[in-house]
Structures are given as C-alpha cells and as structure tokens.
Amino acid sequence: MSASRSICTRAKGLLAALLILCAVPAFAADDLSVVVLGSGGPGAVGRASSSFLVLLDGTPRILVDAGPGSFARLGETGLPFGAVDTILLTHLHADHAGELPGLVKARAVAVRSDITFRVFGPRGHAAGSDAAYFPSTSRLIDLLFGKQGAFSYLTDFSGHIDFSVKDLAATPVKGAKPESILSENGLEIHAIPGHHRDAPAVIYRIDYRGHSVTFTGDIDSNGWPDLETIAKGTNLLVFNTVVLDPPAAPPILYTLHTAPTDIGRIAKDTGAGKVLLAHLSPATDGNRADVEASIRKSYAGPITFAEDKARIDP
Numbered sequence: 169m170s171a172s173r174s175i176c177t178r179a180k181g182l183l184a185a186l187l188i189l190c191a192v193p194a195f196a197a198d199d200l201s202v203v204v205l206g207s208g209g210p211g212a213v214g215r216a217s218s219s220f221l222v223l224l225d226g227t228p229r230i231l232v233d234a235g236p237g238s239f240a241r242l243g244e245t246g247l248p249f250g251a252v253d254t255i256l257l258t259h260l261h262a263d264h265a266g267e268l269p270g271l272v273k274a275r276a277v278a279v280r281s282d283i284t285f286r287v288f289g290p291r292g293h294a295a296g297s298d299a300a301y302f303p304s305t306s307r308l309i310d311l312l313f314g315k316q317g318a319f320s321y322l323t324d325f326s327g328h329i330d331f332s333v334k335d336l337a338a339t340p341v342k343g344a345k346p347e348s349i350l351s352e353n354g355l356e357i358h359a360i361p362g363h364h365r366d367a368p369a370v371i372y373r374i375d376y377r378g379h380s381v382t383f384t385g386d387i388d389s390n391g392w393p394d395l396e397t398i399a400k401g402t403n404l405l406v407f408n409t410v411v412l413d414p415p416a417a418p419p420i421l422y423t424l425h426t427a428p429t430d431i432g433r434i435a436k437d438t439g440a441g442k443v444l445l446a447h448l449s450p451a452t453d454g455n456r457a458d459v460e461a462s463i464r465k466s467y468a469g470p471i472t473f474a475e476d477k478a479r480i481d482p
C-alpha cells in the first residue's frame with residue numbers, strides 16, 4: 169500500500185474534511201497498480217530478475233516478464249495469481265522469461281480452475297553472423313508446454329491450462345505505430361517493437377481507466393523513437409536501468425541498454441508523470457546519485473528506484 173493511500177485511510181477515520189479530500193481523488197486508488205516482483209537481474213546479487221504484476225481494481229491480472237526469482241517474490245507478496253490471465257514478455261532473454269514454468273505450476277497447485285493464458289511476446293529470428301537464434305514466443309510456449317514440450321504435464325496437472333499466444337512485431341521500423349493487442353472492459357494494451365541488439369524486443373503500454381504504465385523492457389538507444397511514440401503522456405514509465413553513462417560500461421552494453429542521461433531526456437520528451445527505474449544492476453544500484461543526476465539533467469518528475477515487492481500507482 170502506498171504511503172498516500174495509508175494516509176488517506178487514517179484520515180478517513182479522523183477528519184471529515186480530510187475524508188472528503190481523500191475520497192475524491194483524481195482516480196479510484198485501486199484502478200491500476202504495479203507491483204515489482206523482480207527489480208534486478210541478470211546477476212544473482214539479491215534481487216529477483218525482471219518481473220512485474222499489474223493489478224486492475226486491486227486484482228493481479230497481468231504479468232510483465234517472468235524473470236528468475238519472481239516466483240519467490242510472488243509468494244512473499246501474498247498476492248493471488250489465479251486471476252492472472254495475460255502475460256506480456258518484453259523479450260526472451262532468460263532473465264525475463266526463465267521463471268514461466270515455475271509460475272505456471274505455482275498457479276496450478278494454488279488454483280484448480282481452468283485457465284487460458286493470453287501470452288504476447290516477440291517474433292523470433294534465425295541466427296545470423298552477428299546474431300543469436302531466438303525462438304518466437306509461440307515456439308517458446310510450445311517448447312515448454314506443448315504436447316511434446318518439456319513441461320507438457322502441467323497443462324492437465326490440476327485444472328486445464330491453455331495458452332493463446334500472439335507473436336508480435338519486434339524489429340523497429342521507421343514510423344511504426346503502436347499496435348493495439350488487447351482491448352476489453354476499459355483495458356487497452358498497445359505494443360511496439362523495441363531494440364535490444366540482436367534480441368527481438370517489444371515495448372508495452374497498458375491503459376486502464378485513464379491511467380497508464382509503459383514498460384520499456386531492455387532497449388538500447390535504437391529503441392528511442394518507438395518508445396517515445398508509445399509512451400507519450402504515460403503516467404508511469406518503467407525504464408530498465410542497467411548501465412551508467414558512457415564510458416562507464418563496456419561499449420557492447422550500450423548496444424543493449426539505454427544510459428541514464430538518455431532515460432532522462434526520453435522521460436522529459438514523453439511527458440512521463442513519473443519514472444520507475446528497474447532491472448537495476450550493481451553498477452546502477454551502487455551509484456544511484458550518479459544515475460539520478462544524469463536523469464535530472466532533463467527530467468524534473470518523480471524518480472523511484474525499484475525494489476522487489478514494491479507497489480507503485482501510476
């Protein structure tokens with residue numbers, strides 16, 4: 169629960185005037201919330217790898233990435249997983265997708281009802297001279313849970329589990345427009361390709377009842393134009409923050425990740441209401457003042473460093 173929310177709760181019992189102030193917020197407090205399951209990765213240095221739960225009206229409904237360790241954090245939050253029916257994968261690096269089987273089995277032992285998981289993630293691509301092979305998201309799900317998949321038994325372990333998978337465009341194209349991938353009951357999810365060196369990558373924006381959150385995933389500087397298109401006016405920009413400004417990191421990392429000075433510029437240009445810095449590495453976590461100073465060169469809004477199990481309301 170956020171500090172402002174708990175203050176409101178206390179005020180309600182004490183002062184009628186404050187009750188009025190708190191009872192008429194700009195939006196109902198529980199409309200859209202984000203809980204961080206994993207704020208770190210890929211190194212095993214005390215944080216779970218990238219993973220977020222998105223709550224609609226207080227109920228966890230959407231999982232964004234499934235990094236290793238998120239299974240344990242999910243249990244520690246005490247949040248129910250049974251209503252999560254939508255999974256958004258930003259890319260198929262292990263620190264973003266490796267916990268899927270564990271989370272699916274955790275649901276199976278906790279909830280015996282049938283479910284269809286709607287899974288969205290990048291298309292794959294063949295290995296090239298300078299690129300690794302990445303399966304499409306549908307191929308990954310098939311390899312894990314398909315009839316010949318490694319964990320095929322899970323689909324009928326308790327309730328029946330189905331997967332409805334959509335492979336999304338994941339190669340940046342000049343002038344690309346965000347694609348609507350889900351629209352129901354006031355929930356709108358858009359996607360656009362990101363750029364993460366050779367890994368097909370997708371940026372997601374979730375809008376619900378007038379509030380929005382955008383997840384960059386891991387993107388390098390080539391992901392800016394698409395990010396700025398999809399994130400315009402977003403209330404919360406969740407930006408993966410792995411490297412310090414050049415030349416602090418090895419050059420190859422700047423072909424995978426965005427430097428803090430550029431994060432600040434993008435946050436300002438998109439008009440982001442607040443920024444949550446996630447996927448923290450020892451470099452960024454250990455030099456928070458430097459990260460913040462770089463972002464502050466352009467961006468004046470609230471900046472929060474993610475922690476596992478933290479909740480933030482867009």
Ligand SMILES: [Zn+2]
Nearest residue numbers: 261263264386
């Ligand atoms: Zn990553």
